Amino acid sequence: MSDTFWHKIKAGYQRLETMPPKVAMQRSIYWGVMTIASLLILFASYYIQHIPGDIESRAREALTRASWLQPHLFVDGRNLALRGNIESVTDLEDQVVRLQQLPGVRTVRNEIEQEIKPSAVFQLSHSNGRVDLGGKLSGEDLDQVIRSVRNAFPAAGIRDRIQIDDRVGRPLWMGKLEQTLTILKPLESLGLYGWRDALLVDGVAESATLAKRIEYSLPVSMRSGVELNYQVRTRPAENAASLFLISGWNGTALRARVESEQAGQTLLKGLALLADPGVEDSISTNVIVDPDRQQVFSAEDIATLMPALARVHDVRLDSSAEKLILWGRVDSSQLLGDIVSQIKNTGLDEIVDNRLVIDSAARQPEISLFRDSDRLIISGRLPNQRSRVELLEAMGEKLGIQNIEDFINIEPNIAFSPWLDHWSMLLPVMPPSAFGLTVSGNGVMVTGPVSSDAEKNDVLRALNAMFPDMQSEDWLTVGTQ
Secondary structure: OOHHHHHHHHHHHHHHHHOOHHHHHHHHHHHHHHHHHHHHHHHHHHHHHHHHHHHHHHHHHHOHHHHHHHHHEEEEOOEEEEEEEEEOOOOHHHHHHHHHOOOOOOEEEEEEEEEOOOOOEEEEEEEOOEEEEEEEEOHHHHHHHHHHHHHHOOOOEEEEEEEEOOOOOOOOOHHHHHHHHHHHOOOOEEEEEEEOOEEEEEEEEOOHHHHHHHHHHHHHHOOOOOEEEEEEEEOOOOOEOEEEEEEEOOEEEEEEEEOOHHHHHHHHHHHOOOOOOOOOOOEEEEEEEOOOOEOOOOHHHHHHHHHHHOOOEEEEEEEEOOEEEEEEEEOOHHHHHHHHHHHHHOOOOOOEEEEEEEOOOOEOOEEEEEEOOOOEEEEEEEOOHHHHHHHHHHHHHHHOOOOEEEEEEEOOOEOOOHHHHOHHHHHHHOOOOOEEEEEEOOEEEEEEEEOOHHHHHHHHHHHHHHOOOOEEEEEEEEOOO
């Protein structure tokens, strides 16, 4: 400080000494209060300018594992707010609680609106220097998948059969896919299956040590909220029979090495109960007969089990040493119980390692049909080819109509609703004249002429039995032909 400053201080004290004691005390208190007030103002100014920035830094750091929320965070002093639209997630409330617990935060307002989108589906397999891709993703996510695969497997050939649908949501695991693939790269064969917030990893490792090392490394590449199902196993014995079955909305593949020609034929016949062999590219098979193979499973038992597996989303049945590993998603606990009972009835309960999970599909099937005397037009969306085949066969056999125009789409994440198996309730009472039926959401609408009130009541009773939990709209007309 300059000499002038100290000179002014000294002069001030000298003036106080010449003042009466009472006046000097008042003047000292006044300037002391003014000094403290000035310091408080300076401190408050610093606090106002810097504390919100510190709170925002801490809040964004707390959301490191929830990067999808970063653009939706807003800071107003010591108050935080989350605003905007995001895809439906399961751990949003956990993130809000984490923000509320930060030091210095006064309030956290959750104004996020969650939008439920159809689930994306992703399938990847890597073996022998080749990567096969399948499923349904948005265009943006497909670009990221291709980049991640090329970076993780730069020398591999890539076959891309992913369908683009920008209506589907973004999986929670997509952001760290490349890191995940890099960790999984040492596996001899790799299968990666993703949907919503779940990721299934199966494959073969050259040793149990490698399998464990990869298992412990994977959580590093997983963001919060991702459910990881790790099914990597060691290489099976060279002389064991082998089986690999995969089936979902976009097709079915079977690879097997069996002990006889008869066993191979039995498996292929059973496959027709799971998928539609008449649809081009819906089934891929590679069954090798090797008499030296030891029989681990009965081909007849596997074939008997396949109709039950037709109601599992993204089902996989894979041999591992002396076991068969079964995984996939089912829509309800009741359906899971039915499949468990079927496994036991076929005698496979001793060798099947059942890892099915209950994960209800987000969308319901839809059907719209119109018939006249010699033609039937059907459109809508169904969960797999088998449900489509059963519908078309039922219509052709029960109604005797040969001219069927089929506009049915097979899509991922469609529930296996009970009414898909109950066409026998409606078809016997469907009037021979023009008739329309629309099933969408929680509603059923019927249109067309009937000859009498009795015929109309028969149709409505059949619909109530077939769709007991749905609202019916009756547009049937009596006596109009």
